[in-house]
Amino acid sequence: MTGDVDAVLRDLIDAGSIDAATTLALETYGAELVGWLCSMLDEVDAHDAFSFLGEELWKSLRTFDGRCSLRTWCYMLARAATARVRARPARRHEVLVSEIPSVAHAVTQVWSTTRRGAVREADVYARIRSELADEDQVLLVLRIDKDLAWRDIAIVLCGATAADDELARKAAALRKQFERVKERLKELAAIHLRD
Numbered sequence: 001m002t003g004d005v006d007a008v009l010r011d012l013i014d015a016g017s018i019d020a021a022t023t024l025a026l027e028t029y030g031a032e033l034v035g036w037l038c039s040m041l042d043e044v045d046a047h048d049a050f051s052f053l054g055e056e057l058w059k060s061l062r063t064f065d066g067r068c069s070l071r072t073w074c075y076m077l078a079r080a081a082t083a084r085v086r087a088r089p090a091r092r093h094e095v096l097v098s099e100i101p102s103v104a105h106a107v108t109q110v111w112s113t114t115r116r117g118a119v120r121e122a123d124v125y126a127r128i129r130s131e132l133a134d135e136d137q138v139l140l141v142l143r144i145d146k147d148l149a150w151r152d153i154a155i156v157l158c159g160a161t162a163a164d165d166e167l168a169r170k171a172a173a174l175r176k177q178f179e180r181v182k183e184r185l186k187e188l189a190a191i192h193l194r195d
Contacts (some may be wrong), residue, residue: 005025005028005070006066006069006070008149009021009024009025009064009070010062010066012024013061013062013064018058018061018062019058020163021052021061022054022057022058022061024069025057025061025074025111026054026057026182029070029071029074030050030110031110032052032146033050033074033075033078034046034050034110035145036075036141036142036145036146037049037050037053037078037082038130039083039136039137039141040082040084040134040137040138040141041057041085045085048085049078049081049082049084049085050078050081050110051079052080052081052084052085052142053074053077053078053159056080056081057073057074057077060073060077064184067155067156067160068151068152068160069152071148071152072152072155072156073160075142075146075152075156076147076155076160079138079156101142104107126187127140128188128189131188132181132184132185132188133179135157136177136181136184137195138156138157139153139174139177139178139181140178140181140185143174143178150168150172150173150174150175151168151169153171153174154166154167154170154171154174155167156166157170157174158170166171
């Protein structure tokens with residue numbers, strides 16, 4: 001399905017239909033991105049990050065070169081949006097896609113239809129995951145929950161401009177890191193199950 005969606009999106013991008021391509025991408029991958037953002041942030045920050053993601057997706061589709069799947073591209077943008085939300089002053093919450101009407105509608109529609117389920121799912125895992133380092137949480141969600149390949153996770157973490165050899169090294173390091181994270185999860189689960 002990803003290949004089919006990417007082909008349709010490439011056609012829309014080539015035709016200059018960036019609004020339509022952004023809307024299709026958000027409709028296709030939005031629910032899983034909302035779930036991922038809700039697992040990483042509180043609901044207000046996740047909403048802001050999803051808005052940043054929508055804006056950056058709209059801006060970046062003109063330069064999307066197909067080096068990775070659009071799904072991977074969206075996760076890379078979601079990770080950047082998460083970092084952007086975490087780095088800003090605590091009380092400042094913005095929704096920036098309001099100036100892009102068709103994209104704002106897609107962001108609002110996807111958010112409102114998926115956030116409740118995503119928040120409930122996030123609550124189940126939040127206690128144990130919150131004890132992991134941020135990068136370990138990102139790795140866990142992308143590999144287990146979102147089933148991204150190691151190379152795709154490396155792209156999400158390193159960015160779209162990373163060289164192939166850098167991505168290969170990062171993917172190998174991520175596999176080792178993942179084994180350590182699994183061991184840490186076993187330790188945390190044992191602790192929490194005793195409580």
